[in-house]
Amino acid sequence: MFDVASTPGDIGQRAQQHLARGSNRTQRAPLRVLTFLNSFAPGGVERIAARLHAAWTIAGVDAQMVVADASIAPPIALQALSQVHPKPRGRGVTRFAALLRGIPAIIARQRPDVLFCAGNTYTALAVALKLTLGPACPPIVVKISNDLVRPDMPLPLRYFYRRWLRIQGRHLDHFVGMAPAMRGEIARLVGVPQSRISVIADPALADADLRRLAAARDAVVRARPGRHYVAVGRLAPQKNFALLLEAFARIAKPDDTLRILGEGPERRALEAQAARLGIAGSVYMPGHVDPLDAWLAEADAFVLSSDYEGVPAVVIEALAAGLPIIATDCCCSMADLLGHGTLGQLVPTGDAAALAQAMMTLAPDSGATIAARRTAAATFTIESATDKYLGLMRTLAATRAAETAPDTPRNDPIPSPAA
CATH class of the missing domain: 3.40.50.2000 (Glycogen Phosphorylase B;)
Known part of the structure; x- marks a missing residue:
């Protein structure tokens, strides 16, 4: 049986203080989350991303979703859904290129607090956005939706895949495993500390x-x-x-x-x-x-x-x-x-x-x-996962705001909060 809990990680005392006193940005608007997908072709990653997007909207979050190809209807009715280019992009490389070209302008316009990478399929785009935007890129939360060991791969290919996982660990901000056993696998293969890993049961059902x-x-x-x-x-x-x-x-x-x-x-x-x-x-x-x-x-x-x-x-x-x-x-x-x-x-x-x-x-x-x-x-419900994801994202947004605030020295380490 699962014992699933979200662990957002090391917030830092200054981040807690910043969140407590409230910034002008958080007073003006709710949390803003941007999710990116290729399309809504039948698949578990896309179906669950749609569920989360709808739940975040109901919870009062300014949730936006952008896709490369909107010709396939989402599995449920969604608000704030847009296509990144006027014409659908139906192939892998063209979808990737369209999203990489279009998302930076959307970020500049909508100023999301957090980007949500809905599964392993989208980590290449997430890393590309980090490299393209640099410090202007919002924190990215990555849901690990598939096996990282990949025993199906030939050994030479698996070697390069393991290197690719380490690149993700260097550039992406926070990783979410869908079950407790994934925590150790993410830490070992992606090469990130426990403070950058959360476990949130996959919201497969309501x-x-x-x-x-x-x-x-x-x-x-x-x-x-x-x-x-x-x-x-x-x-x-x-x-x-x-x-x-x-x-x-x-x-x-x-x-x-x-x-x-x-x-x-x-x-x-x-x-x-x-x-x-x-x-x-x-x-x-x-x-x-x-x-x-x-x-x-x-x-x-x-x-x-x-x-x-x-x-x-x-x-x-x-x-x-x-x-x-x-x-x-x-x-x-x-x-x-x-x-x-x-x-x-x-x-x-x-x-x-x-x-x-x-x-x-x-x-x-x-x-x-x-x-x-x-x-x-019953552990794997959207009702349970919604608040855990939003708690994690608010933590990341508050930490980023505290780190970039004019009165916060950027070179000082942020101490961990008291237990």
Whole structure:
């Protein structure tokens, strides 16, 4: 079970004094936060960034969001959303260039207190903004949304990736892990002290989502013959659905089914693999599906076959439904997420035999286990995360204001506050 707390870090006595007496800037306007994204193409990072943006707006924050391509509608209605260029930028390099050219002007105009980097995908842009703007760049808060170890990378590439993580540590201000186990991984690989790391549970759900997912599963009578497995994710190498198909083929009986919900570049290869394995008639890939309520309610088990993840939001949704879970040990947080075996089964990554064995030996759940899964999921709500993120951002904004105030000597060290 998680014990999640936000630790904003070393504020400093002068920063506390500055915050207490209030600056002209904070008296005139609320906290200003700017989030940047490529687009709202289906993805957990973008969906959660949208949730946070909406929650910050409701909390009275001047929250702005800028995207390179606004042609895809956000998952929820958002205020203060703009496209950085009049024409959508639909490719990786053009999106990056458009955001890097456009965001400095937005910063000069809107004067945000903090920039929010919603996931690892956007750290290159965050570092580029720091180098471009220098001292004029606001503090940047980076949410670590994916695995930092990256065992999927060849060793030479992994060496350069580790160097890149250290560059991030030198230039970006504060890092947020989505679960306690990520704290040590961030400190070790990014090379930053604990004072620059917070842990805030990933806000994958709202309180209303918890109730809805549980009610949907409780209302379904699962009386069909066979076992029915469900998996969710982009059809991409990271998710390793090829491994899942191989495992399913080893144990599938005539009435068993596997549903893989998602879309991506590996669709044709996966369909061809299912045909070769003789399970095409039992495997269904309906594409991207949202919401997941009915699919999770009707399944007998949720299966995650990924090679690497951060804290996968879909596992949290499965916990909220109370669904049995089988997952690969694809990140440092997965053991905690599954209660070290009490809430689900954990198997090694890339091991089809172990995955098949876990799928085959699925045991009936007790009411206590279902309740424990739902309690674990309740940690990961937008209601809990909103105030923790805002507390961290206000701390960073106050510290920056104190450091740049005319009456604050810039060369003096700022002592830590009393315990």
